[in-house]
Amino acid sequence: MTATGNAGTTESVARANTLAARRSRWLGEQYADISKLREMAAREDRVGGRATQRATRLQTKIERYRHQATVLREKSQHVLGEIPPIEQRIKQYERDVDSTMHQSGGHRATSDVTALNYRIRKLQQRVADYTEKSRVLEFKAATKTQRGAELKVKADKYVESARFAEQEALAYRSRADRLQLVTEQDATVPPSPAAAPARSPFGDEPPGTL
Secondary structure (H helix, E strand, C coil), rough: CCCHHHHHHHHHHHHHHHHHHHHHHHHHHHHHHHHHHHCCCCCCHHHHHHHHHHHHHHHHHHHHHHHHHHHHHHHHHHHCCCCHHHHHHHHHHHHHHHHHHHHCCCCCCCHHHHHHHHHHHHHHHHHHHHHHHHHHHHHHHHHHHHHHHHHHHHHHHHHHHHHHHHHHEEEEEEEHHHHHHHHHHHHCCCCCCCCCCCCCCCCCCCCCCC
């Protein structure tokens, strides 16, 4: 074998070893990128899970406030329902006062008249108390409803954040799957010194370049 032939063989072996080393390094970088993408996908999954958890807790509070507001409004309606019978009694006492005053000629109020007026005033005070109690209950119910509406805004933000994180995680995972498919295909193809260097579809350096 001539010196020229030995030199050519040595150069071919060196070139093949260099290409194999570069190719191995490139494949290692691709696998590292795959791991990084999957890590980012897992991080987004965690962010989305926490947002979903917070949204769920807020929705539970919202339903509690809605229930409390409904109960308060029912109590308010029940209190208002006590007023009509009292007003009927007031009207009856007023008719009794008019009748008694008419019988006495309307010149002076007897003890029967003053007793009836006192009962009327007590019933009117009860009506005022019931009305105020109903208003207080309605105010509390409105406060609960407003608090629930404020929490609804926060819950919607968390739901939107969870949806966005889920989309990001899906995108990272899809990129990792595509990159892993390409990398595994390149790993199964033996390196050829005469072949043109392949480029990664993700913009990374091909296995035959520095």
